[in-house]
Amino acid sequence: MIKHGLLLCSFQAKKKYSGDDKDLIGLNSSYQFDENVYNDFSEMLMQFMEEFESFHDNEQLMKMFAISKDSVNITDKGTYNLISCIVLSGAYGIESEMTNKDTKEVVYSRKKEDADIKPFQLLVYIPKDAEGDTVVKGIFAFETIGNYGVKTITMENMRRYFSENLGITLQTRSISVQVFIEKLLREEKMSRITLIRNVISQDPADSILITAGREEKTYIKPKLKDDWIKKVIGYISGSVSDEQVLEIDDTSYGDIKFTFSHGGRTKTVSLRDIDRFSLVEDLPTSLYPNGNVDRDKMVKHIEEIVKDYAKKIVFTV
Numbered sequence: 001m002i003k004h005g006l007l008l009c010s011f012q013a014k015k016k017y018s019g020d021d022k023d024l025i026g027l028n029s030s031y032q033f034d035e036n037v038y039n040d041f042s043e044m045l046m047q048f049m050e051e052f053e054s055f056h057d058n059e060q061l062m063k064m065f066a067i068s069k070d071s072v073n074i075t076d077k078g079t080y081n082l083i084s085c086i087v088l089s090g091a092y093g094i095e096s097e098m099t100n101k102d103t104k105e106v107v108y109s110r111k112k113e114d115a116d117i118k119p120f121q122l123l124v125y126i127p128k129d130a131e132g133d134t135v136v137k138g139i140f141a142f143e144t145i146g147n148y149g150v151k152t153i154t155m156e157n158m159r160r161y162f163s164e165n166l167g168i169t170l171q172t173r174s175i176s177v178q179v180f181i182e183k184l185l186r187e188e189k190m191s192r193i194t195l196i197r198n199v200i201s202q203d204p205a206d207s208i209l210i211t212a213g214r215e216e217k218t219y220i221k222p223k224l225k226d227d228w229i230k231k232v233i234g235y236i237s238g239s240v241s242d243e244q245v246l247e248i249d250d251t252s253y254g255d256i257k258f259t260f261s262h263g264g265r266t267k268t269v270s271l272r273d274i275d276r277f278s279l280v281e282d283l284p285t286s287l288y289p290n291g292n293v294d295r296d297k298m299v300k301h302i303e304e305i306v307k308d309y310a311k312k313i314v315f316t317v
Helices: 041-051 151-166 175-186 226-237 242-246 271-276 295-310
Strands: 004-015 031-033 036-038 056-058 063-067 073-076 080-091 096-099 106-110 118-127 138-145 168-173 192-200 212-220 255-262 265-270
Touching (some): 004 175, 004 295, 031 151, 041 118, 041 151, 063 151, 080 151, 138 151, 175 255, 226 242, 242 255, 255 271, 265 271
Antiparallel strands (some): 031 036, 056 063, 073 080, 096 106, 118 138
């Protein structure tokens, strides 16, 4: 049976061309662009979903993209709003023969123009403002099917739409990676940490280095100080600069690599490339018995996972 998974990321909205965190947009606050006024971020998001009710063709990625009109739903959960929808997407450009597994007969010859459209669940979690604090961060939760996912194409379309039509820049960070790395560091389950820096020889008579080299310092099963763990997590969440986390014992490093075991495999992730690293959480097979997805159960299950991750995130200014 093909596995279904979940990819989570946090998001923030900024005024276009702004580099200051003071210009972060309150997700529950009104926003005006040109002559249009929006009550909150949810209203802007619903407008995006309406725009993409019909299929859009991304010829560069060779993928189709749409939001299923009948699937869009926004629910007031008291302390947060939950928006759910189904993303329809699939790739084209490959000819193949669709063959019945039982009869072994070809039932359809797929042409290059035929896109293999699949439905993917998307949930958007937006906490409400409380005690005078303004919420500036929310959560996107994307369903994955086997090796297929829709985060890249969804965010590409969403970023372009928000930029061109609302004057907003969307930023995302992988929170599943943030929580996962923090757990590994705090529970001392990281198999190794490698500090990397470029070294320039200061001695003109140095007989080993011509001009420069790369130095790597590796710690096996390291025990880390809590202050430094906080810096690493702060860097992943976007609240700590790279200079703060890459300067260790008065030595500046160019990168830090983390090596760990996950899903029976050894994986290495670079701190510099942490935003490109995706960690997919498996969804239980009870949500898709015999391959048929129970959408109501899946939405409820994903909501509970998102609420659990939300406990570890600071959403306010």
